[in-house]
Amino acid sequence: MPFVRAIGRWSMTGLIVGNVVGASIFGVTGELTRLVGRPSPLAMLLAALGMAVIMASIAEVASQFSEAGGVYLYVHTSFGRLAGLLVGWFWLLSFIAAEAACATLFVSYAAQFMPLIGHGSARALAITLVIAVPALANCIGVRSGANFCNLFTVSKVLPLTLLIVLGLIRFSGHFEMIRPAEITHAGLGGWLSAFLLLLAAYCGCEDTLAPMGEVKDPRRSVPFALGIGLAIIASIYCLLQFVTVATIGTMATDRPLVEVATVLTGRSGAAFVAVAVMISTYGGIAAGILFAPRLAYALSAQGDFPPFLSRLHPRYQTPVVAIATYALVVWVLALRGSFLLLATLTAGAVAIEYIGICAALIRLRKLQPSAPAFRLPWGRTIAVIGILICVSLLARLTLQEMLLMGITAVFAIVNWWWAKRRSFRKTEMEMASVPTP
Numbered sequence: 001m002p003f004v005r006a007i008g009r010w011s012m013t014g015l016i017v018g019n020v021v022g023a024s025i026f027g028v029t030g031e032l033t034r035l036v037g038r039p040s041p042l043a044m045l046l047a048a049l050g051m052a053v054i055m056a057s058i059a060e061v062a063s064q065f066s067e068a069g070g071v072y073l074y075v076h077t078s079f080g081r082l083a084g085l086l087v088g089w090f091w092l093l094s095f096i097a098a099e100a101a102c103a104t105l106f107v108s109y110a111a112q113f114m115p116l117i118g119h120g121s122a123r124a125l126a127i128t129l130v131i132a133v134p135a136l137a138n139c140i141g142v143r144s145g146a147n148f149c150n151l152f153t154v155s156k157v158l159p160l161t162l163l164i165v166l167g168l169i170r171f172s173g174h175f176e177m178i179r180p181a182e183i184t185h186a187g188l189g190g191w192l193s194a195f196l197l198l199l200a201a202y203c204g205c206e207d208t209l210a211p212m213g214e215v216k217d218p219r220r221s222v223p224f225a226l227g228i229g230l231a232i233i234a235s236i237y238c239l240l241q242f243v244t245v246a247t248i249g250t251m252a253t254d255r256p257l258v259e260v261a262t263v264l265t266g267r268s269g270a271a272f273v274a275v276a277v278m279i280s281t282y283g284g285i286a287a288g289i290l291f292a293p294r295l296a297y298a299l300s301a302q303g304d305f306p307p308f309l310s311r312l313h314p315r316y317q318t319p320v321v322a323i324a325t326y327a328l329v330v331w332v333l334a335l336r337g338s339f340l341l342l343a344t345l346t347a348g349a350v351a352i353e354y355i356g357i358c359a360a361l362i363r364l365r366k367l368q369p370s371a372p373a374f375r376l377p378w379g380r381t382i383a384v385i386g387i388l389i390c391v392s393l394l395a396r397l398t399l400q401e402m403l404l405m406g407i408t409a410v411f412a413i414v415n416w417w418w419a420k421r422r423s424f425r426k427t428e429m430e431m432a433s434v435p436t437p
Contacts, residue, residue, distance in 0.1 A: 009221040016229035020204040021157060021236060024098070024346075026277045027105050027339045028201045029244045030256035035194040036186040037250050039178050041241040043191065047198035048234035054386045055205060055230055056376050057358045059223035063374040064364060071206050071353050072299070078360040078367070082416045085304060087356040088295075089412035093405075094203070094349035095292035096326070099285050100333035101200075101342035103130050106281040108254055108339070109274045127334045134286040135327035139320045159276035160240055163257060166264045167243030189396070196393040197340075199347035201237065205229065206353060223374045254339075288330075293322035304419045341401070348397050348405055351390040358386040 032040045061074050071091055076084025107126045111118030117126040186194070205226060247260045261273040297319040300309035309322045333342065361383040364371070376382060397405065 009216075009224045012221050012225035013229045013232075016205045016225055017157075017232050020202060020229070020233050021160070024101065024201045024343055025160070025237065025240065026109075026257055026280065027101070027254075028197055028343065029241055030253050031197055031340055031343075032194055032241065033245060033250050033256070034252055035190050035197070037182055038245055039183045039186075040194070040245060041238050042178065042183070043194045043198065044238045044241045045234065047195050047202060048230065048237070050195065050389050051199075051202045051234075052230060053382055053389065054354045054358065055226045057354075057361045057379070057383045057386050058206060059226050060374050060376040060379055061357055061360050061364060062222045063220075064368065064371050071357060072295075074360045074364075075356040078363040079356075081304070081419065082413070083356065085416045085419070086409060086412045087353055088299060088304070089408050089415070090349040090352040090405075091206075092292060092295065092326075093408050094346050094353065095288050095295075096330050096333060097337075097342045097346040097349060098200070099131075099288040099292075099330045100337060101339050101346060102281040102284040102288070103127050103330065103334040104337070104339045104342065106130055106278050106285070109258070109277045109281070112255065112258065112271075112274050124335055128331060130282065130285060131289075131327050131331050131334065134282075134289045135323055137286070139323055157236070159257070159261075159273050159280075160236060163260055163264065163273070164236070164239045164243055167247055167260070168239070170264065171243065171246040192393060192396045196347050196351075196396045197343060199350055199393060200343040202233065203347070203350040206350075206357070220374070285330075289323065289327060293319055293326040296322045296326065303423060305415070306418075344397065345401055345404055348394060348401055349408070351394050352405075355387050355390045358383040358390075 029040075032043060036043050065073060065077075072084050072088040075087040104127070107117055107123055107130065110126065116122045244256055244260050247263045248256065251259065253259050255274070255277075257273050257277065258270045262270040265272075296305055296309050299305040300307060300322070309319065309325065311321050312319060337345070361376075362380050365380065
């Protein structure tokens with residue numbers, strides 16, 4: 001039975017904005033200021049222009065598919081199972097690292113009210129509970145998991161909008177031009193590190209493409225939603241970074257938006273922002289635990305992942321093994337990593353996804369030259385630029401981050417070898433069962 005195509009262009013735009021403007025921006029603002037100083041709003045704008053190059057490639061590739069599957073489907077179709085599994089594993093890694101970053105950020109802001117959970121065994125217990133509750137909700141049923149996510153939707157944008165409005169009212173007449181010396185002070189390395197971090201803040205549009213089978217007229221809806229969505233996101237991010245720098249300057253802090261709210265509205269406003277951040281980060285965790293294990297389930301059902309990941313609970317009919325496995329890996333990363341490490345790891349995994357999508361544009365133009373799809377002017381050139389952007393950002397990864405990326409790639413290759421052998425054995429058994437004439 002086919003999906004009902006109920007998602008229009010404006011609904012798709014809303015999904016993109018809601019998915020991208022998430023928890024990471026609450027932590028990225030402070031790290032960005034630390035890396036490049038007062039010119040950090042300019043970094044937000046330049047990162048948006050770089051994302052526009054990548055989103056343009058995504059728009060062309062995604063418009064050629066009406067089935068569900070997202071990035072995995074695009075790369076699998078273009079380059080085969082191995083490339084598809086590599087991108088699929090990095091897609092899962094981006095989910096896992098992002099959820100772990102959300103968990104660490106939640107506990108960091110919660111420590112404002114309960115200082116005990118800011119360190120040691122109390123922190124570990126808090127992270128455990130933060131991840132376990134939505135995991136259990138999703139094990140009970142997809143409806144309860146979806147309802148759990150819906151509780152947190154509005155909180156993603158409301159506190160950001162409030163801070164932007166209050167900050168612009170207070171500081172709009174006190175704008176000080178950024179001097180060239182401030183731009184060059186961080187050096188090329190500092191700016192590239194900032195852009196790598198911002199990739200984690202701007203990523204997420206590709207996740208909304210997974211339910212493509214339910215989008216009306218993908219050829220037109222997807223490019224429209226990606227373009228308008230990026231414009232809205234960039235406006236929010238640039239204004240928020242401007243207000244942060246105008247309010248607290250280049251002060252180093254783990255909770256920059258709380259410090260901004262304290263200056264603008266006093267301690268009551270800071271408490272409101274802290275609670276909003278906690279709700280938003282928890283919503284991000286709940287959404288990830290709802291969607292990512294079902295990606296693993298789908299790959300298992302197709303024969304690309306081990307069969308046990310597609311086992312359903314006999315009563316609740318949910319992929320409990322996939323959910324539990326995913327939650328366990330998120331828990332381990334959250335205990336072991338800082339927000340900066342996890343956000344950078346998310347960005348590295350997403351960069352691999354974007355390289356796959358840009359390469360798929362070039363390949364699909366050869367495989368399907370007359371496909372009824374949105375065609376990007378100078379598409380191959382733009383795709384190559386997107387690949388070069390991602391490769392230059394990957395060069396900023398540390399040895400620890402590269403090691404985690406390498407382990408993920410090894411898992412993907414072993415997974416491909418296993419899936420290939422399993423498929424071969426299945427074909428042999430089917431041929432053996434056919435009676436000889």
